[in-house]
Amino acid sequence: MKEDFLHYLWKFKKFDTLNLKTCSQEEIIISNVGQYLELAGPDFFNAQITIGNQKWAGNVEIHVKSSDWYVHNHEKDSGYENVILHVVWEHDSEIFRSNNTEIPVLELKKYVDKETINNYQKLVSPKSWIYCEKQLIEISQFVLINWQERLFFERLQRKSELILVLLQSANNDWEAVLFCLLAKNFGLNTNGEIFLKIAQSIPFSVIRKECFEVENLEALLFGFAGLLDTEKEDTYFNDLKFRYFYLLHKYQIEKSYFEPIQFFKHRPDNFPTIRLSQLANLYHKQQNLFSKIIDLHSLEAIYEVLRVSVAPYWETHYQFDKQSPWKKKTLTQSFMDLIVLNAVIPLQFAYTKSQGKEISEDLIAVLNDVEPEKNSIIDKFGSFGIKAKNAFETQSLLQLKKEYCDRNKCLDCAIGMELLKNN
Incomplete structure (x- = not known):
């Protein structure tokens, strides 16, 4: 189990939200899962949650195990003082704030159905090139076209970073x-x-x-x-x-x-x-x-x-x-x-x-109107059914491979998300 999958589950509420309870058996009602920041500090900012009879507004931290809180030294970091819920896959340790108050824990594995887990395991099964290589052909053109445009402009944004440096000099x-x-x-x-x-x-x-x-x-x-x-x-x-x-x-x-x-x-x-x-x-x-x-x-x-x-x-x-x-x-x-x-x-x-x-x-x-680029990455995507017709599509595929496939960011990728939903 990986934290990025737990982030996905929490962000999109891919679990049974109707019968949630903390490990100490207090009822949990999620009004807002919070904002996924992907920055230093807690994983989700400004969540709104009712625990027992108390409404809380604050941050949510997610780990595979409860004890990871101490592995990552969060108990020494004031940035984690406002965590209102600790979401984990496996609860193996009680967690306390610096003032010795216990942080409520939600053990997520009790509320995720087997189909969702199986879909995830299928998506990240051992790869020879990229994880979803055998499933790429299943992706709808609607998802692919929209994702390609996003990838293209991400790549342009990265290229523009050098331009801004040159402009300053x-x-x-x-x-x-x-x-x-x-x-x-x-x-x-x-x-x-x-x-x-x-x-x-x-x-x-x-x-x-x-x-x-x-x-x-x-x-x-x-x-x-x-x-x-x-x-x-x-x-x-x-x-x-x-x-x-x-x-x-x-x-x-x-x-x-x-x-x-x-x-x-x-x-x-x-x-x-x-x-x-x-x-x-x-x-x-x-x-x-x-x-x-x-x-x-x-x-x-x-x-x-x-x-x-x-x-x-x-x-x-x-x-x-x-x-x-x-x-x-x-x-x-x-x-x-x-x-x-x-x-x-x-x-x-x-x-x-x-x-x-x-x-x-x-x-x-x-x-x-520009001819598609010719290189091993474009050829490989073609062998799995994604055949680029022009340079717009090849630029998108190069961004996909470098920034998502090579970095195993399947759960940040529209293709990975679609396969996780459809598998």
Whole structure:
């Protein structure tokens, strides 16, 4: 037996509430189970309960065993002085407040029917991937669709936390935040954090001023990435290096040093040289990028803004001094989809929320047009009957797996609750 199941039973009154008695045989009438806080302190706040002939308003604490009160040292915590009822699965010890008054105990196992317990045990039976994997196919579309929307916005809210941190460090310059977000995502998983540090180290005012010459943007990005630190015969390399040191001097920028940029295990089109050139070209082609992108609510319109290539030099190179066959190297649709998912949509969500505006339906509509992501988690859900049709659904499934399935929060999940009810 686990406490989260006891929380579920109490919160939704999934027990016989008509014949309740404390362990000392006083009648219990529940007027209000209280508010489930999930914070430090008692589990349910401001419950209203009649015990015997006395009406009480206060908190309810829930444990598997009564003795857990002392295991958790609640007797030493003044935050538990206002507990009016101790709800337990098994009563094995009397519990007293600091003034030696006994706390009434409700032993819940006497009032829960076997079907409810069996349903719970079935839900949390041993898993190979997630607990409900064999039952997922039973979930109604109505429950699934509503839960997916909640999961999607939970995931967006989590992504917006980084945006708010960046906004504070950028002195509320949303354009600078977008630059940092884009840099992080252009770096992908391997170089994302380094690209983010690079973007944060270059004052965005400099990016604004130098965006009319793409070579200057490349010089700054390549220089801060440490890609201009060596000596080469390559003419383009030496031109960027000259520009880089000139710009450092011009704007009195102090050089920052980061861990080395990684090329290893990347396909050539994902080499950091290519991605940094594409990022430079995006800011060269699209001045005032934030103001353009924040109001775009169709996928094709976003694609049109993001559709950039590399500087001419990189059409025949992947690294300095090493010529390769000519290739255009425009951002692919799959890469633009990644940018939409991890930069554009989260930024639109955070910005409009800060402005007190509501664009939830617009965000969902955009992601309904984005191809579903391809990864092992999405494939696994598909094998159990939940096949995602678009990126809105894959984002929801990723949130479900990470924040609920992996953390065994079945009783906080709409799918788990539905299965517990229907089993």
